[in-house]
Every structure is written in C-alpha cells, then in structure tokens.
Amino acid sequence: MKVLKFGGTSVGSVQSISTLIEIVKQEKTGGNPVVVLSAMSGVTNLLTAMAAKAEQGEDYSDDLKHIEKRHFDVIKALLPASAQNPVLTRLKIYFNELEDLLQAVFNLKELSLQTRDLILSYGERCSTAMVSHIANKHFEGSLFVDGSELIKTNSDFGSARVDTELTERLITAFYREHQDRVLFVTGFIASNAQNRVTTLGRGGSDYTAAVWAAALHASEIQIWTDVNGMMTADPRMVSKAFPLAELSYTEAMELSYFGAKVIYPPTMIPAFLKKIPIVIKNTFDPGFAGTFIKNDVRPSSLQIKGISSIDQISIINLSGSGMVGKTGFSGRLFSLLSREQINIVLITQSSSEHSITFAVKPEDAVRAVGLISKEFELELEARKLDLPEVENDLSVLAIVGENMRHTPGMSGKLFHALGRNGVNVRAIAQGSSEYNISVILTRGDLSKAVNAVHEAFFSDLKRTLNVFCLGTGNIGKTLFRQLREQSPFLDKNNDLQVKVIGMANSRLMHFDEQGIALNKWEEVLTGHGEPANLEQFVKRMKAFNLPNCVFVDNTASEAPIAYYQGVLASSISVVTCNKIGNSGTLEQYSSFKDTARRFGVDFFYETNVGAGLPIIKTLKDLMLSGDKLSRIEAILSGTISFIFNNFKGEHDFAAIVREAQEKGYTEPDPRDDLNGKDFMRKMLILARDAGYPMEAADVQIENILPDSCLHADTVAEFYEELVKNRGYFERLKAEAEGSGRVLRYIGKLENGVVRIALEMVNESHPFYMLSGSDNIISFTTERYKDRPLVVKGPGAGAEVTAAGVFADIINVGHSL
Numbered sequence: 001m002k003v004l005k006f007g008g009t010s011v012g013s014v015q016s017i018s019t020l021i022e023i024v025k026q027e028k029t030g031g032n033p034v035v036v037l038s039a040m041s042g043v044t045n046l047l048t049a050m051a052a053k054a055e056q057g058e059d060y061s062d063d064l065k066h067i068e069k070r071h072f073d074v075i076k077a078l079l080p081a082s083a084q085n086p087v088l089t090r091l092k093i094y095f096n097e098l099e100d101l102l103q104a105v106f107n108l109k110e111l112s113l114q115t116r117d118l119i120l121s122y123g124e125r126c127s128t129a130m131v132s133h134i135a136n137k138h139f140e141g142s143l144f145v146d147g148s149e150l151i152k153t154n155s156d157f158g159s160a161r162v163d164t165e166l167t168e169r170l171i172t173a174f175y176r177e178h179q180d181r182v183l184f185v186t187g188f189i190a191s192n193a194q195n196r197v198t199t200l201g202r203g204g205s206d207y208t209a210a211v212w213a214a215a216l217h218a219s220e221i222q223i224w225t226d227v228n229g230m231m232t233a234d235p236r237m238v239s240k241a242f243p244l245a246e247l248s249y250t251e252a253m254e255l256s257y258f259g260a261k262v263i264y265p266p267t268m269i270p271a272f273l274k275k276i277p278i279v280i281k282n283t284f285d286p287g288f289a290g291t292f293i294k295n296d297v298r299p300s301s302l303q304i305k306g307i308s309s310i311d312q313i314s315i316i317n318l319s320g321s322g323m324v325g326k327t328g329f330s331g332r333l334f335s336l337l338s339r340e341q342i343n344i345v346l347i348t349q350s351s352s353e354h355s356i357t358f359a360v361k362p363e364d365a366v367r368a369v370g371l372i373s374k375e376f377e378l379e380l381e382a383r384k385l386d387l388p389e390v391e392n393d394l395s396v397l398a399i400v401g402e403n404m405r406h407t408p409g410m411s412g413k414l415f416h417a418l419g420r421n422g423v424n425v426r427a428i429a430q431g432s433s434e435y436n437i438s439v440i441l442t443r444g445d446l447s448k449a450v451n452a453v454h455e456a457f458f459s460d461l462k463r464t465l466n467v468f469c470l471g472t473g474n475i476g477k478t479l480f481r482q483l484r485e486q487s488p489f490l491d492k493n494n495d496l497q498v499k500v501i502g503m504a505n506s507r508l509m510h511f512d513e514q515g516i517a518l519n520k521w522e523e524v525l526t527g528h529g530e531p532a533n534l535e536q537f538v539k540r541m542k543a544f545n546l547p548n549c550v551f552v553d554n555t556a557s558e559a560p561i562a563y564y565q566g567v568l569a570s571s572i573s574v575v576t577c578n579k580i581g582n583s584g585t586l587e588q589y590s591s592f593k594d595t596a597r598r599f600g601v602d603f604f605y606e607t608n609v610g611a612g613l614p615i616i617k618t619l620k621d622l623m624l625s626g627d628k629l630s631r632i633e634a635i636l637s638g639t640i641s642f643i644f645n646n647f648k649g650e651h652d653f654a655a656i657v658r659e660a661q662e663k664g665y666t667e668p669d670p671r672d673d674l675n676g677k678d679f680m681r682k683m684l685i686l687a688r689d690a691g692y693p694m695e696a697a698d699v700q701i702e703n704i705l706p707d708s709c710l711h712a713d714t715v716a717e718f719y720e721e722l723v724k725n726r727g728y729f730e731r732l733k734a735e736a737e738g739s740g741r742v743l744r745y746i747g748k749l750e751n752g753v754v755r756i757a758l759e760m761v762n763e764s765h766p767f768y769m770l771s772g773s774d775n776i777i778s779f780t781t782e783r784y785k786d787r788p789l790v791v792k793g794p795g796a797g798a799e800v801t802a803a804g805v806f807a808d809i810i811n812v813g814h815s816l
C-alpha cells in the first residue's frame, strides 16, 4: 500500500480537490491508499494570526468567517445539495468549537502553546473532514480519521516528538480494522499521553505521512505539492532550474537542508530508516514523473544534483593565540551554543587553528557573541582570544551531489564560476562526506552566484550572456540584426543565448532584464527609452548584478573609454570595436589588459584591426606560442584600400571617398580615415600587442592628402577641398598607371619602428591584387621566415565588423 500526502494547495480549491480525487482513484487500483491531508492553503497561517489577535484582544471574527466560507464554497461546488448536510454540520461543529476557543483566549488574554496547537488542529480537521466527505461520493466507505488520536507524542507543544513504538502500534491496529477503506487522515496533529492535542512542527504533514508509511511498511510515499518535484535550484532565483528525476536520501537531505521548500528533510527520517521510496509529485501536473527519493538511485551523469542556499546568515569569527593546540576549545564553544539552542549552519577552521568561523541565523548572532564573551571571559581578559567579530548580510550557497565524491575538479569549477563573476567568497566548508561544498558570500551577490554556478554545472543547459550595448549606429544596428537572425542557430549549436539587457546611443538608453526584443529594439528604445547618461548606464548595468555580463562598445566616442577599467574591475567582460581605448596612452592600454587579467574576465577587441578578419587573434597566437615577430607589412585602412582599388580611369577621387562612406567603410568622420589616423591607431595597437611599448606619436605617418584637405574644419568642407584638389589626385593616378603600378597605403613594423606611407607597387608585389575594402597583413616571424603568414579579406563594412563583434561576444561565452 501507498501513503499519499496532499499539501495545502492540493486541498486549496475546487479544481485541486477534483484532481486529488482522480489521483486517489488511480492509486486505489493497487490497494487502498492512506491519504494524509494538510489544512487548506493559508489556513494554518490565518489560525495562527487569529489566535494572536484574540490574545491581544483584537477582533478575529472576519477571519473566522473567511475560513468558514472557503470550506463551505468548496463543499457547495463539489457535492449535490442533498449530500451537503452531514459535512456542513460536521464543519459547523468544528467552527463553533474553534470560536469558543478563540473567545476563551480573548477573555483571558492568554495563549499557551498548548492552546495554540489545539486551535491550529482545526485547519487539518476541517480540510480532512471536508475532503473525505467529498470523496465518499467516489469511494464508498472512505473514512475520516482524526490522526491526533493515533500519533502519540511528548508534550513539547508546537514541535512535539513522536513516541514511535506506541504510535506504530496504534496505527497498525487501526489499519488492520479499516484496511478495506480509503483512509483520509489529518496531517500535522498528534496528542500527548493526556490526550491533549500537539502539533509536529515544520513540515508536520509530511511527517505524519512518513510515520504512517513506516508503521504500515508502505511501498511508497507520494508527496503531492504544487511544483514538479525537487529542483536543481530555487526556481524563483534561477529561471533555468529544472526538476530532478532521482535523488538519494542523503542528497535530498543536503539539498533541502538549505531552504528547498518542497519537503522538510527531518520529516523523512522514518521513511529513510525503512528505505521507503518517496515521490514528489505535482497535483497541477499529475502526468509529470516528479522526483524519486530513494536508496538505490541509478548512476547519474549530473556532476552535482543541485544548488541550495540560505538567503541570510551571519558569521562569527573567533581568533587568538589561546586557541592554538588547545584541545577542548571548540568542544566548549559548540556545547555552549548547542546548550543555548543556537543552531550552527556551518563551521570552518583554519589549519593553523588560529581562527574559527561559524555561521548562525542572523537573529542568533548577538546572543551568541554575548554567550561566548561570558564563557571565555578569562581568555579574553588574558588576550588569548580576540573579541568575537560578527559579519551580517551574508548568504550561504552549497552545491550538493553524491557524484562530487568521485569527480575531481568540482570545487575548481565552483570557484571559477564565482571568481569569474566577481563574487567574493568569505568562507568555505566542505562536508567530509564530500556531498556538499558550501561557501559564504555577500548577500547581494547570491542570485548572481547561484545562477552562475548553475550554468557552470548544468552545462547541458543553455548558457546566457547578458549583454549591454553602447551604440546603435552602423555597427550597433547590424549587430542587433545578426544577433536576432542567429539566435536559433546559437541556441541549437552552441547552447548559448545572448540577451541584450541594456542599450544606449547618444540620445536614449533602455534596460530590460528579460532581454530587449531585437525585432523591435528601435521602437522600444524610442518609445520607452530614457535620456542617455553614460554614468547611469554603467551604474545600472552593475546594479543588475547578473552573471556572465558583457559590455559592448560600438561607438566611435571617447566617452565610454573612461569606464572600461571600472567595468572590467566589476568582473564584466568588455568587447569593443572602438579603437580609441587601445590607441590612447600606453598606460591606459596596459591597464585594460591588467584589469581584465586580474578580475578573470575577457577584454576582446578583434575588430580594432581589420574588422572581422582574424588579425588580433593571429598575432596573439603567434606571440603566445613563443614565435618572434620580425616584421609586419599591412594595408589596414579599408576605406583607403577601397579608394585606390577603384580610383582608375575616369573615376573621380572625391566621389569614391563619398562612395566609401556610403558603403559604411569609413569612420563616422571620414577625415579620420584619409588623414591616416585610423590606420595609425591600428598599427599602434598591433605594435603594442606585439610587445612594443609605443605611444601614438611614435608612429610615423606620411600623408596622402594635400595640406588644405587635412585642415578642413567640417566634413562638408573636407569634400569641397577634395574636389578642389582633383588635379593632385589625378597626377598621382597618372604616375601610377603610367608605370604599371597601383597606389597602396602601407604600414610597416620593423625593428621597433612603425611607419605608414604611400607606395606605388607593381604586380610582383603581394599587395598588388586587392579589391573592394580589402585589408591585407603579412607577418614575418621566426617560424614564418621564408614565406610570411598572410591574412587578407574585406577589412571594413558594417556586416563584417558586426560579425567580428558578434564573434568576440560568443568567445566570452566560450571562456565561461
């Protein structure tokens, strides 16, 4: 036989009670089950509140009417009028008794624990009487059992301890007489030797089910609740948490010890001792398999089973020379705390024995310090012990699972996920069972930490990158389109989801923690955006405190650069196509790299050189593998490349520049390309990446423009000057064409000298054959000595640049 227990939500409404009846019907086929019921959801809390009101002399009559109505409404909806009378009468008697009790408390202004237990017992009595009557319609002879008479306890009202032997005897005898009927038993309530009603404390109805199951050697306990079983993490905190199919008893205990709300583990001990499997099922999704908790679980591929947490704890730190080598110190400490009923959540001790740290509930911290100070008064006076220090507003996070025992690297993974997301760990404890590793961290980081750790361990699940983007221009908007178009691909092939949580341009900014819909970001930003403010943008991004964050700079502005370092130092990776940062002072360039390294996050800027072409990465790989660079030769201005590739025959120079701008090859201000600044930045960044400590002024630039063009005050004037200087460009072209050569603007790095100059090259030169916005770079190194390593392809344009930014973002995802 099975014991079925239904929680408050399962007896909370007409709908759920109808489902309950269906479930019992199905389970009945394998023999009559024992059905244990909780009070209707919310009723126990309300009864507690009513008792407190009565004690204070306040009016509780509305609450009483409310409880009565909830029960009567269900009865009227589920039973025909002709069948309602007996159960309405029964409940009416209960409500009268309850009213008398509350009136007595009201008169006396006194509420003992014993009286409170009696008042609370009406919750289970009413719900169970009600459901058993309704069930009678479906299973003839179903029986309402006031279980308080069968479970015998001591007199610790509020949380009484069961007399197992006597209880089992009473239950077995009762069952033997009634096993031909479906029994509906009140959960939670019991009685002492004087037959006064007691309650079983937290999780009491589960306990009732376990006690009955143990007494009757049930084949299974089903706990029917409103979730799909025990989850890998608290679903309110981790949206990707999922239900676990199987858990061992130990895992279930460890997982729910830290706050999982589904079952309260001590209540399961009777089932655990008799190896009775427990199944957690969802009344609102009865077809779902739920979670099996049993002894012999099948081997699982999951590295851990779940993450549990306690939202708020305090830690107390004790240190001092008096503790070193003193046997009995911790014995004294912990027996003191246990004597005073202070529950220790976790303990760590340094191997030097110089300090000991333990965690307690916040409400116990001050009392614990007081007790310790008194107990160790002499040691404190003699300075052998320092005053205990308390730290508040902390949380505990624990990873749980039996597989951890056999798998090295579990703590490495845990701490990588935490470290990478800037979560500082205050204390660590690993149970010697190795079923559990617990860490203490700042409370404000808990949600981020649980999510990051969940992603790290359940890597089969999609990882999420939370992205904050500056710039919605040429590159920014193309990136959004690519992200939108590629989202199904990423999902399927990379198990990766990129959410744009924040975006800003120079006018507006907008945030959405669920991710901004990229098919209508423009409407959203214009319709809901607030005035842009870079400082606020960065502040808000940090305040979200999300895991796996990336800050993307798609502007051509100086303004965001000042924030890079602070962003990296907040453990947020930076991806940028904006070259201004890396081509500023050498000190600034180095500080980005150092900060990223120090905080274990990424700083990616592939598109700073050659747009999406793998140039930065190639150089990095050469350097990392110990190759020695002897020379770089490159064309790295897509704009100028395009101009010279098209400046042929009748074509006009100014018109081609305009075309390059229209095609999105130029910088927002095309003068930055034609005056060589953009190319200079790229050569400087490459030289720095190659290990040369250079400043911008060290790059020698030969201009391709006449002076008047260089000094144009506006872009319009610039174009006018280009037109005026037509003759100059025509002469250049004629000279090149006349000698069978082409114009090339080439940058070189050799012997620590960087120089960019205009050259005319013939067809024997490797840079002769280029088209469109092609960039080309050749690396001559110790390994690539005779024939250089060459990278060539389109080096400008929104599509290829956004693709490069995209790839950098994904690479952040891969290094998680």
Ligand SMILES: NC(=O)C1=CN([C@@H]2O[C@H](COP(=O)(O)OP(=O)(O)OC[C@H]3O[C@@H](n4cnc5c(N)ncnc54)[C@H](O)[C@@H]3O)[C@@H](O)[C@H]2O)C=CC1
Binding pocket: 470, 471, 472, 473, 474, 475, 476, 504, 505, 506, 507, 532, 534, 554, 555, 556, 557, 559, 560, 577, 578, 579, 607, 608, 611, 638, 664, 665, 666, 667, 668, 795, 796, 797, 798, 801
């Ligand atoms: N066009 C290309 O082929 C390549 C471009 N890049 C780089 O891409 C970057 C962006 O270029 P485009 O998209 O063409 O520029 P754009 O002028 O079209 O867009 C720039 C965007 O940045 C925004 N913005 C400017 N200041 C801002 C601030 N303080 N806060 C927030 N947003 C701000 C603007 O409102 C605009 O949305 C530049 O740094 C450029 O060097 C890099 C490689 C290739």
Ligand SMILES: N[C@@H](CC=O)C(=O)O
Binding pocket: 607, 608, 609, 610, 611, 636, 637, 638, 639, 640, 665, 666, 667, 673, 678, 795, 796, 797
């Ligand atoms: N404006 C740049 C774009 C790439 O960085 C260029 O023309 O190369």
Ligand code: NA
Binding pocket: 606, 607, 608, 609, 610, 611, 612, 613, 614, 615, 616, 804
């Ligand atoms: Na590149």
